[in-house]
Amino acid sequence: IREANLAADRLFRSPRRSGTPILLISLLQPSDRGVFRSELRRLRSNTPPHPEIWPLRLHLPGGGIVRVEATVATAVDIAGNPVGLRWLLRDVTRRDEAEEQLRWNEARLKQAQEIAQLGSWVWDFGTDSVTWSPELFRIFGFEPTSVVPSFGRSLSRVPAEERESVDGRIRPATERRQPFHCEHPIIRGGDPRSIKPRGPPQCDPERLPP
Numbered sequence: 168i169r170e171a172n173l174a175a176d177r178l179f180r181s182p183r184r185s186g187t188p189i190l191l192i193s194l195l196q197p198s199d200r201g202v203f204r205s206e207l208r209r210l211r212s213n214t215p216p217h218p219e220i221w222p223l224r225l226h227l228p229g230g231g232i233v234r235v236e237a238t239v240a241t242a243v244d245i246a247g248n249p250v251g252l253r254w255l256l257r258d259v260t261r262r263d264e265a266e267e268q269l270r271w272n273e274a275r276l277k278q279a280q281e282i283a284q285l286g287s288w289v290w291d292f293g294t295d296s297v298t299w300s301p302e303l304f305r306i307f308g309f310e311p312t313s314v315v316p317s318f319g320r321s322l323s324r325v326p327a328e329e330r331e332s333v334d335g336r337i338r339p340a341t342e343r344r345q346p347f348h349c350e351h352p353i354i355r356g357g358d359p360r361s362i363k364p365r366g367p368p369q370c371d372p373e374r375l376p377p
Contacts, residue, residue, distance in 0.1 A: 191254075196224045196232070210241070210252065223256075234260045277301055288366075290318060290341065297321075306362065308355035324353040337364065344368045 192200055206221065218240040225233045238255040277300070280286060286303025290296075297318055301311040307324050314320060318338075325333050333351045340347035346367035353360050 194225045194227065196226055199224055210239070222259075232260075233258055234263050288316070288321075292341070306355075307353065324355060326352055326354055326359075341368050 192203055195203055203223075210219075218238050221237045221239060223235050223237050225235060227233055236257045236259045238257075240253045240255075241249045242251040242253045244250050280300055280302035284302065284306065286306045287300040288303055289298045291298075297316040297320075299307075299316040304311040304313070304316075307321060322330050322334060329351055333349070336349045336351075337347050346365070348363070348365040350361060350363045353362055
């Protein structure tokens with residue numbers, strides 16, 4: 168890298184003397200360097216028509232790993248001939264760490280629900296869409312994501328003679344933005360079971376259900 172702005176210098180954590188180039192590959196994790204070299208060779212032999220985005224891990228002076236999202240574009244001269252590469256580096260370390268933490272939390276929640284045989288669901292009144300957790304699919308006797316969740320589909324598991332009563336206990340409570348808690352039977356695979364749905368509606372600042 169022969170030219171970089173101050174933000175890039177801060178990212179590299181190594182202020183450069185004027186005219187001192189940075190060998191980017193020297194900052195990469197050793198395990199990533201082979202793939203990086205292969206991608207550079209590909210760009211040199213076949214100039215892409217559009218910029219590409221590469222995920223990189225930089226091992227910076229003084230220690231520490233920074234994850235960056237590199238947008239790579241071919242630099243051309245006035246005649247349109249490729250003369251180098253332009254790089255736009257974006258530090259995504261915190262974003263990636265937050266996403267990993269979210270995935271970890273979701274995995275822990277999924278495991279806890281499986282152990283407790285506890286399912287969760289969200290009913291968005293604005294779009295009339297329903298989301299079930301994987302465990303709730305199993306409680307109702309479906310493979311996760313095998314069907315499109317809906318309040319009507321959950322009612323279909325309730326014995327016919329109980330459906331009007333169950334609907335009458337849950338739907339009015341949500342329309343009045345009040346919590347509900349009830350117990351009712353369902354039929355799964357021909358076997359009767361009992362579930363206890365509960366939940367408070369969540370409202371936006373105008374007191375409309377989300």
